[in-house]
Amino acid sequence: MHFTGTVYRNPYWPTWPLLEITQGCTHNKCKFCTMYKEVPFRMSPIEWIEEDLKEIAECDPGARTIQLLSANPLVLTYDKLAPIFEMIHKYLPKMEYIYLAGRVSDLKNKTVDELKKLKDLGMREISLGVESGDDRTLDRIHKGYHAEDILEEAQRGEFDPLSEKEMLEELKLFVENLKCDCSFITHHTISGVNLSGPDFLSRKERIVAALERQISHGDLDRMEALRRNKRTL
Ligand code: SF4
Structure with a gap:
């Protein structure tokens, strides 16, 4: 398996296979985070991703869940993510639940329609590192976006939050x-x-x-x- 730098396994899914599709973090400036300081961001070579999927398929051919690495693989555009998701299904045909993390800004390079298509391809959960809705706090921790960026999805009226x-x-x-x-x-x-x-x-x-x-x-x-x-x- 190819793992570069810090490997962060979401503690709520401790048994899931991990698949590195990106390395590092596109932002890498949050004051409280040292996880990826030494790792420049890049997408993993597609050959590595395929090799790792073959390895996972040998160990766990019935895998139904998977966590994608690294800090914010969600930053990849739909055109880059969709073929990776299809490759996951090719090697792990029972796959049901693809989990990945991202920054609020990573949603902006995808349309709602593209997000729905990724959901159809198995994307069941996104972890967004929002941290705060307070601009002063966001500035102090160098988060790289403001409250209005977080609100923008909801404000477009395309998302109905639960009461x-x-x-x-x-x-x-x-x-x-x-x-x-x-x-x-x-x-x-x-x-x-x-x-x-x-x-x-x-x-x-x-x-x-x-x-x-x-x-x-x-x-x-x-x-x-x-x-x-x-x-x-
Ligand atoms: S966006 Fe996440 S991974 Fe990147 S520097 Fe901030 S806390 Fe760390």
Whole structure:
């Protein structure tokens, strides 16, 4: 396998195969991050990507999930990403869930239609390193974009965010159908109550009850206002 510099495995998907399709970070200037200081950004040679896919296919031919590296592979244009996704399906025909990370600005070189086509090709999750919606904070950490860049998608009216109630209902549905024991962590303030902790199954009923209370009696307007006025995550 070809891995260049720091390899960051998303801690929430510890068992997924990793496939390096880019190296380094296009921005590489955030004050708090030293991960890719020594690695100039470039797309991995397509021969490397193919070699690595063959290797993954030998070890795990039934792989259904994969995480693409490095810092922001989402920066590649649709024309570069789509053939890579097709190659992933060629060597890993059971692939269902392609995960990759990116910067807010990486969405701008793709149309909504292209993003939908990537979804059809298996892109199920994008991790966006937003960090903050506060311009002063974004400037201080040298993030390289401002709040209005983050808002632009939503403001075009092509994306309907869930309401507070819908987010709670979605979380409740997820919890009700989660059958394995695990640590359950809601690390952003989605619920307004702290539901995090180990031994999920022994706490499942209490978590569902807490969510039901929030849905029926919670001050959802206040939660929405709190979320709207948050300056940082
Ligand atoms: S965009 Fe991400 S990877 Fe790049 S420097 Fe900033 S925090 Fe690090």
